[in-house]
Amino acid sequence: MTDPTPNGARPLRADAERNRQRILRAAAEVFTARGLQASLDDVARQAGVGVGTVYRRFPDKEALAEALFEERIGALVGLAEKGLANPDSWDGLVTFLREAGALLAADRGLREILMFASYGKDRVNRGKARMQPVVTALVGRAQQDGKVRADLAPTDFPFIELMLSSAAEYAAEVKPGIWLRYLTLIIDGLRPARDGVTPFPVSALEPEQMLEVMRGIPQDGH
Amino acid sequence: MTDPTPNGARPLRADAERNRQRILRAAAEVFTARGLQASLDDVARQAGVGVGTVYRRFPDKEALAEALFEERIGALVGLAEKGLANPDSWDGLVTFLREAGALLAADRGLREILMFASYGKDRVNRGKARMQPVVTALVGRAQQDGKVRADLAPTDFPFIELMLSSAAEYAAEVKPGIWLRYLTLIIDGLRPARDGVTPFPVSALEPEQMLEVMRGIPQDGH
């Protein structure tokens, strides 16, 4: 069922596909370690191919970042689905947040793609779109169960993940797990009532707005 | 009372000081708009001076970022002090968070200096150090009043601000105020007990660790 060419393009020759995978793997390593500013020459070297091959597979650096992201977003969607499979709506939600956070925390490149939209506009957006219905279900279910404040929106989740990964990156060298504190803080904030939740002073992003956001923070140099 | 030369250096000639200000203003605009990777040529152009003039005032790009930051950090410290002056410890804390968040949210360059310590190590760190005692007092007082969870640490605040500014930057074009939602979320999470706070799963950073963190995320290129 995992058709490698969902867009109708003819499938790549076996060796081409193998190279594509090597490049993606190399890009993942390089970007994770040094961020998106790592050069494509470095990626190519890590992959053991020439730069030309990278450019044959991906029109430009941005496209490579996109493709990488698309791969990863699959993992994130999987985590959300796993949360949805959890019979306990609250636990499902929390587990998702934690696991997604762990993923982001460990991957600097992914974080940068999320933040700097000039990298990865199109495919990234498609990828994110896959995320939305699952998250919507996850949140909706928890709200119906009264486990989560009613004014929380599915579009809040990308922000939460972004915030957690920012914190993680900040302390990466010194205390990489520190972001779990802020996950806790946020989780407690997600709860309804107690002695009364502060209502959100601003409405959440509409889904279309979210797409727009994800489309982009303009970056000069990149 | 605002002595322009608090460090004992002789004051700059009138024209030089005027240009210094123009450069700082230009740098603020350019860095805010395009991030720290904007070139000094761009800053100079924006300021209407030659690059050489920028380099006469600031030994290198980092020093310019530092100077810019030092200016801003003063404002942040001021906000914290204002919070401390508030008779209501909870309200003081929350107001501080909101106002500091607003400052950060509006200034991408400041955010990047906070995150990427290769820009502005020394003066920045001195600046950040000014912050710490005030925030410690702010938190301590609120905890004694029972308004804030007991396991919150002063070193959590830079992270909170960082997270909020990340969220703000992400949605800057589409809904610049969105970060206020996450401020609310976090504030609610700060509250003690109710039907039970989740204890933090990770200890906070020790102050020395915080300094280490602030000293820096290594950036390749910079």
Add this chain to the structure above:
Amino acid sequence: MTDPTPNGARPLRADAERNRQRILRAAAEVFTARGLQASLDDVARQAGVGVGTVYRRFPDKEALAEALFEERIGALVGLAEKGLANPDSWDGLVTFLREAGALLAADRGLREILMFASYGKDRVNRGKARMQPVVTALVGRAQQDGKVRADLAPTDFPFIELMLSSAAEYAAEVKPGIWLRYLTLIIDGLRPARDGVTPFPVSALEPEQMLEVMRGIPQDGH
């Protein structure tokens, strides 16, 4: 017999090797004409390639100078060996000095590399090391034959060559051969006895000291 890749690196592609040669040739011309301070842009222009190409072949300016020098040092070593092959020890020595002088006299860049060691430390030193045993033999043999003053040291030769090339450069435009006068002067000074040689008032450099010298006169800008 002249294997182009004696170090085991895989040979360059034909076009690359062609460009490498063009760059070396251009560098020789430009450095010879204007000294090492000529810019790499100039070298590139002279070679008819982009700067990037220069940087692809040589990691930095120093490496280019090194490579250039390595080529030349081979010639110098060859001259010394040729001198050694001469059955007449005195004639061999003198011929070597004259021919080496002629080489240096014609190449300002080479002279500067010899003098300013910040350019080309490593390979240059290796190159110079090749020189030493041959020169030692050349001198030793002439001394045993009683043709050369006994207190002459092999480490005096680099100095002699340097002096000659300085003189040559000085008069390059007006009378390029003038250095031959000073070669004569020095050669006469090399002779033993006559009505008594003035003993050297200072001992020669030890070989290790010579290496240290060659490692470098620190140049500010370079």
Add this chain to the structure above:
Amino acid sequence: MTDPTPNGARPLRADAERNRQRILRAAAEVFTARGLQASLDDVARQAGVGVGTVYRRFPDKEALAEALFEERIGALVGLAEKGLANPDSWDGLVTFLREAGALLAADRGLREILMFASYGKDRVNRGKARMQPVVTALVGRAQQDGKVRADLAPTDFPFIELMLSSAAEYAAEVKPGIWLRYLTLIIDGLRPARDGVTPFPVSALEPEQMLEVMRGIPQDGH
């Protein structure tokens, strides 16, 4: 008799003259230590004046180098005269060479002015011209006494000094006195006949040619 304004210009005001002297002294120190490539800002700082003042006294960097040289050439001429005053013509010559060598060996800036004529064309040449008659007398006398080879020319002396100072600079850090060896070598070469001097294979520079030489090796950047 030491009129400070031999060229007819009106004498400088006392404070102006004082500044001129400070600048020359500073330039001597800075250029001696770091060579001519030291910046005029450094010279000004060392002199304790503004750059503008340097430019008021000397039209450009070259003129400053010239003036500096003119000062020094005086010392060299003095040494030559002292040699001439020596009743022993050979000893006078040798002493001059040694003392002049010592002066040059200690002053990198002076050496560079001698070599790179774009620095200090005009006044330098005038200065050098003062040298010539004294040296001519010194050599002529020694030749008449039969102490020096007959084909030696007065114009050989600048070359000899240049060669010695090159050697001195080369080993400056490791064995600053090494140039005395080469002085000895050359002195021995200066002697006439014995088992026969090798006649010079090239004629010496005519005095006008010497002037031309001193006028200049073109340097790019300077």
Add this chain to the structure above:
DNA sequence: GATGAATGAGTATTCATTCAT
């Protein structure tokens, strides 16, 4: 198809020289 060579615009920084204070 794959390779890696070539390109050149872009970046931070320096310094001789000019000019307003």
Add this chain to the structure above:
DNA sequence: GATGAATGAATACTCATTCAT
């Protein structure tokens, strides 16, 4: 006169992207 501020051309080096082999 003196000062030091301003200028901008120049320089070494990088890297995304194109193209010959």
